[in-house]
Amino acid sequence: xxxxxxxxxxxxxPSETLSLTCTVSGGSISSSxxxxxxxxxxxxxxxxxxxSIYYSGSTYYNPSLKSRVTISVDTSKNQFSLKLSSVTAxxxxxxxxxxxxxxxVVMGVWGQGTTVTVSS
Amino acid sequence: DIVMTQSPDxxxxxxxxxxxxxxxxxxxxxxxxNNKNYLAWYQQKPGQPPKxxxxxxxxxxxxxxxxFSGSGSGTDFxxxxxxxxxxxxxxxxxxxxxxxxxxxxxxxxxIK
Numbered sequence: 001x002x003x004x005x006x007x008x009x010x011x012x013x014p015s016e017t018l019s020l021t022c023t024v025s026g027g028s029i030s031s032s033x034x035x036x037x038x039x040x041x042x043x044x045x046x047x048x049x050x051x052s053i054y055y056s057g058s059t060y061y062n063p064s065l066k067s068r069v070t071i072s073v074d075t076s077k078n079q080f081s082l083k084l085s086s087v088t089a090x091x092x093x094x095x096x097x098x099x100x101x102x103x104x105v106v107m108g109v110w111g112q113g114t115t116v117t118v119s120s
Numbered sequence: 121d122i123v124m125t126q127s128p129d130x131x132x133x134x135x136x137x138x139x140x141x142x143x144x145x146x147x148x149x150x151x152x153x154n155n156k157n158y159l160a161w162y163q164q165k166p167g168q169p170p171k172x173x174x175x176x177x178x179x180x181x182x183x184x185x186x187x188f189s190g191s192g193s194g195t196d197f198x199x200x201x202x203x204x205x206x207x208x209x210x211x212x213x214x215x216x217x218x219x220x221x222x223x224x225x226x227x228x229x230x231i232k
Contacts, residue, residue, distance in 0.1 A: 047162075047170065047213060049221035062220060063121070096169050104176065105217050106160045110169035 002027040004097050004111035012091075012118050018084040022097030022111060023077075030055045030075045035100040037107060038071060038082045040093040048093075052100060053080055087118045122146050122216050124224035132232040139201040141227045143214035148194045151218065158218035161190055161199045164226075165210045173212075174199065206231060 008020035022036070029036060037052035051061040053071045061069050070083040084091060094115050098107035123146040133139040149158045157177035162170040172181045174190040177197055187202045201208055209231060214224040 046225050047215075047223040049223070060220065098169075105221075106172055106175045106215070107162075107170070108172050108181065110171070113169050 002099065002109050004099065004109060006095060006097050006111045006114040008095075008114060008116070010115055010117060012087055012116060013120050014088055014118055015086055018082070018087050018091060018116055018118070020082045020095055020097075020114065020116070021079050022081070023079050024099075025078070027099075029073060029078045029080065033102050035060075035102060035105060036073065036080045037098045037100050039096045039098060039107065039110075040091075041096070041113075042090075042093045050082065050084075050095075052105075054102075089118050092116065092118045122149065122219050122222055124214055124216055124222050126212075126214060126224040126227050128227060129225070130228040130230065132230045133201075133204045134232045135206065136203050137232075139204050139208070139229055141199045141212050141214075141229070143192075143197040143199070143224050145195045145197075145216050145218075149216045149218035150194050157193050157197070158216055159190075159192070159197050160215045160217065161188075162213045162215060162223075163208075163210045164213065170213065201229070204229070204231070 003025045005023045012018045035052045038050040051071045053059045068085045073080040094113040096113045097111045099109040125144045127142045159177040161174040164170040178190045189200050191198050211226045211228050213226050
């Protein structure tokens with residue numbers, strides 16, 4: 001059974017870079033059938049797509065975050081990662097990773113999420 | 121950007137009764153070349169990640185009970201829970217994937 005697990009620091013200082021990793025187990029990140037995405041949810045608020053990556057390395061970013069976001073994939077470790085630079089308190093959120101089918105690109109499998117707080 | 125709106129913000133329905141959630145997109149999410157609506161619905165229970173319920177506006181994800189159904193086309197969509205169960209208490213989000221991805225603000229469903 002496919003599982004996704006987010007990991008990374010729970011506290012990041014303002015102006016620094018948020019770095020998270022999603023480890024995929026029970027399946028290969030190199031499958032041509034899937035994209036891999038990051039979505040976040042500020043406390044008590046709705047969902048915001050951050051960006052997605054294909055195993056080949058092709059990336060797609062939310063235009064509102066594009067200047068600060070980098071998503072990469074490490075097929076040898078079956079992981080993909082998120083970097084968000086110049087963070088502010090507005091970036092405080094639960095960050096989810098998810099698998100997206102390449103046929104319909106919806107988020108069919110989600111990780112449990114990890115809470116990141118931006119504070120000094 | 122395609123902006124998604126939902127109504128109502130919240131609703132309370134008696135067990136066994138019907139719950140209806142509406143979703144509207146700021147522009148059509150119907151792709152004419154394949155006649156598919158790029159619209160999905162997710163369910164999120166407290167402390168849990170969202171769960172995919174429906175995609176292509178009306179296709180149920182595997183394992184989703186058939187009391188959940190989606191309908192609509194173009195810019196107006198509906199999620200219907202035909203007979204509300206206690207385990208359906210959650211926030212429901214619509215999402216368009218016609219042009220990148222944007223979610224609606226969510227509709228909270230409770231038991232009356």
